[in-house]
Amino acid sequence: MSISIKQLFGRKPKSSSIAKQRLKLVITQDRLDVDDRVMTRLHHELAEVLAKYFEFSANSVKMNLKQEGNSYILVADFPYTKFHDLNVRR
Amino acid sequence: MGKVIVVTSGKGGVGKTTSTANLGTALALLGKTVVVVDADVGLRNLDIVMGLESRIVYTSMDVIEKQCELSKALVRDRRVDGLMLLAASQKNNKDDIQPEQMKAICDKLRTTHDFVLVDSPAGIERGFSNASAGADEAIVVTTPDVSAIRDADRIIGLLQNARIEPINLVLNRFSPQLVGNGSMMDQADVLDILNIDLIGVVPEDSGVITSTNRGIPLVYEDASPGAQAYMRIARRLTGQRIPIPDFEQSGLFSNILKWFKKKK
Numbered sequence: 001m002s003i004s005i006k007q008l009f010g011r012k013p014k015s016s017s018i019a020k021q022r023l024k025l026v027i028t029q030d031r032l033d034v035d036d037r038v039m040t041r042l043h044h045e046l047a048e049v050l051a052k053y054f055e056f057s058a059n060s061v062k063m064n065l066k067q068e069g070n071s072y073i074l075v076a077d078f079p080y081t082k083f084h085d086l087n088v089r090r
Numbered sequence: 091m092g093k094v095i096v097v098t099s100g101k102g103g104v105g106k107t108t109s110t111a112n113l114g115t116a117l118a119l120l121g122k123t124v125v126v127v128d129a130d131v132g133l134r135n136l137d138i139v140m141g142l143e144s145r146i147v148y149t150s151m152d153v154i155e156k157q158c159e160l161s162k163a164l165v166r167d168r169r170v171d172g173l174m175l176l177a178a179s180q181k182n183n184k185d186d187i188q189p190e191q192m193k194a195i196c197d198k199l200r201t202t203h204d205f206v207l208v209d210s211p212a213g214i215e216r217g218f219s220n221a222s223a224g225a226d227e228a229i230v231v232t233t234p235d236v237s238a239i240r241d242a243d244r245i246i247g248l249l250q251n252a253r254i255e256p257i258n259l260v261l262n263r264f265s266p267q268l269v270g271n272g273s274m275m276d277q278a279d280v281l282d283i284l285n286i287d288l289i290g291v292v293p294e295d296s297g298v299i300t301s302t303n304r305g306i307p308l309v310y311e312d313a314s315p316g317a318q319a320y321m322r323i324a325r326r327l328t329g330q331r332i333p334i335p336d337f338e339q340s341g342l343f344s345n346i347l348k349w350f351k352k353k354k
Contacts, residue, residue: 014272015273016274016279020275020282020283022236023283026240030240030243
C-alpha cells in the first residue's frame with residue numbers, strides 16, 4: 001500500500017482505502033460466521049480474565065480479526081496500566 | 091460437450107443480465123454455438139435486454155411440465171448465427187422449479203451447444219441454487235463498491251461449497267477517473283479481498299443504457315469501451331490469452347506521468 005502525497009500532508013485518507021479496510025474486516029467475520037454478539041461476548045470474557053492480572057480501562061481495548069493467507073488471526077489489544085502482583089495478599 | 095457457466099453476483103443490479111446478454115452474443119459473434127438461459131423465474135429480463143421479448147412462446151417451465159420439447163422452447167436470435175435464448179416463466183415463482191430439473195435442462199443443452207450461460211437471479215436462495223445446479227463454472231459479476239463485493243464473497247463461498255470451478259470475476263462499471271482520485275477501489279484491491287481469478291474489467295459505459303433501451307446488446311457496437319471489454323472476456327472464455335488492459339492509466343495526469351517515466 002503506497003502512501004500518497006496527500007496523505008503525507010495530513011489530508012483525509014482516501015475513501016477507497018477506507019472501503020477496503022472495512023470490507024476486509026466484515027468479510028473475515030462473514031467467512032468465519034462470527035457475528036457481533038459473539039465478538040462482544042468474547043470481548044467481555046477476555047476482559048474478565050485479564051482483569052485478574054492487569055489493570056486497564058475498558059474503552060482502550062481493541063479486538064479485530066485479520067486474514068493472513070488461509071488462516072485467520074484474532075488480534076486483541078489490552079493496553080494495561082498496571083500488573084497486579086498476585087503474590088501479595090490484598 | 092459444451093460448458094455450462096452460471097453468471098451470478100449475490101447483489102442485484104450489478105450487471106448480471108447485461109453481462110449474460112453481451113457475453114452470449116459475443117461468443118456467438120466468435121463463431122460459437124450458445125444458449126443463454128434466464129433462471130430468474132417470475133422476474134425475467136434477459137429477453138427484454140436482448141430485444142427478444144416479443145418472440146417468447148415457451149419457457150423453461152413449459153419444458154419441465156412437458157408442454158413442449160426443449161428445442162422448441164429455444165428462441166433463435168436472428169442477428170447472429172448460433173445464439174439461442176431459453177426464457178424463464180413470468181407466471182411462476184422460483185420454488186416451482188427444482189435444482190435437478192434445471193440441471194437436466196443444462197445437461198441436455200450442452201450436448202448441442204458450445205456454451206450454456208445461465209443468468210442467475212440475485213440472492214442466495216432457491217433461485218441461485220436452481221441457476222447453479224447444472225453449472226461447471228461460474229462468472230461472478232461485481233461492481234467496485236462495498237455491498238456488491240461483500241455479497242460477491244458470500245456467493246463465492248457457496249459456489250466453492252458446491253465444487254463449481256473455476257470461479258471467474260468480472261469487475262463491472264469500473265471508473266478509471268474515480269480510481270484515479272482515490273474514490274473507488276481498483277482491481278488489485280478487489281482481487282485482494284475476493285481472492286479469485288479476474289476474467290475481465292468492464293469500464294463504466296453509458297452505451298449500456300442506450301443498448302438496453304433498444305434491445306441491442308452493446309457488443310454489436312465495436313467501438314464502445316464496454317463492447318470491447320465484453321469481447322475480450324468472451325475470447326478469454328474460449329481459451330485465448332488476452333491481457334487485461336490497464337484502465338487506470340488513462341487519465342491525463344497519469345499519461346503525463348507515464349510519458350516522464352518512459353523518458354527516464
